[in-house]
Amino acid sequence: MGLVSVLNEKSRAQTWQTLGWLLQLSWQHLLYFHPLFKFPGSWYAAGYGHQTLKALHDKYGEVVRVAPDKLSFSSATAWKDIYAQRKSGPNFIKDHKFYTTDDEQSHAFSPKALLEEDIVLKYADMLMVAIREESAKGSLYFNDCYNWVTFDVLGELSFGEPFGSVEARRPDEWIDTVLQMVVFIAWYSALYKLHPVFSSLYSYLIPPFVRKATVSHVTQSKAKILSRMEGGEREDGRKDFYSYIFELRKEMGLHEWHMAAYSNAMIIAGSETTATVMSALTYHLCRLPAIYDKLKQEVRSRYKSGNEITSLSATFPYLTAAIHEILRLLPPIPFGMPRIVPPGGDTVDEMFIPGGTTVSVHAWSLTHSDKNLKDPDKFIPERWLDPDNTDQREASNPFLLRPRACIRQNMAWMEMRILIAKMAFFDYELVDDNLDWERDSLAFILWQKPELWTKVISRNVD
Numbered sequence: 107m108g109l110v111s112v113l114n115e116k117s118r119a120q121t122w123q124t125l126g127w128l129l130q131l132s133w134q135h136l137l138y139f140h141p142l143f144k145f146p147g148s149w150y151a152a153g154y155g156h157q158t159l160k161a162l163h164d165k166y167g168e169v170v171r172v173a174p175d176k177l178s179f180s181s182a183t184a185w186k187d188i189y190a191q192r193k194s195g196p197n198f199i200k201d202h203k204f205y206t207t208d209d210e211q212s213h214a215f216s217p218k219a220l221l222e223e224d225i226v227l228k229y230a231d232m233l234m235v236a237i238r239e240e241s242a243k244g245s246l247y248f249n250d251c252y253n254w255v256t257f258d259v260l261g262e263l264s265f266g267e268p269f270g271s272v273e274a275r276r277p278d279e280w281i282d283t284v285l286q287m288v289v290f291i292a293w294y295s296a297l298y299k300l301h302p303v304f305s306s307l308y309s310y311l312i313p314p315f316v317r318k319a320t321v322s323h324v325t326q327s328k329a330k331i332l333s334r335m336e337g338g339e340r341e342d343g344r345k346d347f348y349s350y351i352f353e354l355r356k357e358m359g360l361h362e363w364h365m366a367a368y369s370n371a372m373i374i375a376g377s378e379t380t381a382t383v384m385s386a387l388t389y390h391l392c393r394l395p396a397i398y399d400k401l402k403q404e405v406r407s408r409y410k411s412g413n414e415i416t417s418l419s420a421t422f423p424y425l426t427a428a429i430h431e432i433l434r435l436l437p438p439i440p441f442g443m444p445r446i447v448p449p450g451g452d453t454v455d456e457m458f459i460p461g462g463t464t465v466s467v468h469a470w471s472l473t474h475s476d477k478n479l480k481d482p483d484k485f486i487p488e489r490w491l492d493p494d495n496t497d498q499r500e501a502s503n504p505f506l507l508r509p510r511a512c513i514r515q516n517m518a519w520m521e522m523r524i525l526i527a528k529m530a531f532f533d534y535e536l537v538d539d540n541l542d543w544e545r546d547s548l549a550f551i552l553w554q555k556p557e558l559w560t561k562v563i564s565r566n567v568d
């Protein structure tokens with residue numbers, strides 16, 4: 107519970123007054139004394155959407171000050187400077203005001219050989235049956251379909267049991283709550299970026315029903331973890347995410363609440379990202395039938411049905427290029443992931459940045475800039491296949507860079523390849539011809555997707 111929510115009315119009025127005061131102070135500090143004074147920008151840009159932040163980058167250049175102590179970059183070299191292994195000096199670590207996992211912890215959880223592929227195949231095949239049957243009854247809400255499968259996969263890998271969404275053909279309440287929370291976490295983060303003091307306003311922003319659902323959600327996650335712990339290893343003797351986490355539990359001093367929080371983060375990081383890619387790609391394939399024809403042709407010329415496709419066989423050059431392109435056009439994590447410049451300062455893009463500054467790369471600004479790519483707003487998978495293409499493809503780093511890149515990017519690729527290849531046995535079209543994915547998507551911590559209703563017109567699936 108935030109501090110402000112426990113204060114009475116008088117104290118709240120005083121709090122507002124103090125906040126106004128602090129704002130004035132910050133403003134003065136910002137104007138005259140702050141070491142980042144020389145960087146152009148907008149002090150209130152913390153809560154800006156992706157398009158506005160791009161407009162700021164277009165106006166001011168590759169570095170923009172987005173809050174008193176925060177800089178946003180939009181250059182391919184900044185990716186390397188901020189997120190990759192530094193050639194000299196310490197790496198830039200995660201901004202702990204924003205993250206709940208620390209740099210070492212999540213990497214200790216990086217599992218080795220898992221049963222992910224079998225699980226992805228199982229739910230992908232169930233989804234194909236669900237789509238075939240449900241689409242015979244009318245148009246389908248594809249955002250949900252993709253969420254069913256990605257959350258079930260992560261549920262089974264994390265808690266040892268799926269959410270049961272593909273089977274029930276409806277989203278689990280747990281998932282709905284998580285997706286609602288994403289919006290509020292973004293508000294929290296925007297307020298925090300402005301000044302940590304403002305983050306206490308957060309408790310005013312969350313409607314009581316979401317707050318209640320969130321508490322119940324974390325309690326449920328903890329109960330699931332406990333039941334998974336009591337149940338011991340999987341019956342088939344194979345290891346999932348939690349087999350490794352349980353092994354490390356003592357060594358890392360983890361409480362059940364840590365594990366519940368970690369599994370929540372893992373499920374969101376692993377489900378909504380992949381589901382967003384699937385929805386956005388489906389939209390673009392509907393809009394660009396010639397591209398979808400090429401993709402279908404590539405898959406259908408090798409397989410007679412989606413059931414024949416396994417994880418190892420789902421390697422198709424055009425399909426892979428389409429994934430690269432949708433990850434570029436719509437990086438699934440839409441905000442700049444914050445890192446802290448080590449004490450003493452260091453350089454980013456050949457500029458000296460004082461220690462303690464929060465820096466990030468805003469991927470969307472970078473991958474939508476015509477300085478880096480030709481026709482950056484168009485979906486063109488061919489740019490990833492043509493050896494003579496001059497686009498700066500290194501502008502796109504949807505999984506970040508090692509050593510702190512997405513720890514499960516191989517699984518993400520495997521899941522996307524399988525789902526897209528199996529989906530290529532359906533023909534479908536948009537129900538709403540006015541839908542414009544880029545215009546209608548909202549960027550929070552993750553994307554809030556526009557509604558994707560499709561009409562499946564042929565089902566070449568057994």
Ligand code: HEM
Nearest residue numbers: 207212372375376379380438443504505506512513514518
């Ligand atoms: C297209 C799909 C995905 C994209 C684009 C993506 C991207 C990313 C990025 C950029 C990060 C770094 C975040 C940061 O440092 O702030 C990250 C971290 C992470 N991702 Fe993914 N991810 C995807 C899918 C997955 C999947 C399928 C899983 C799990 C099965 C997963 C699990 C994680 C975890 C646990 C972290 C946290 C790692 C850490 O704290 O260092 N991601 N992901």
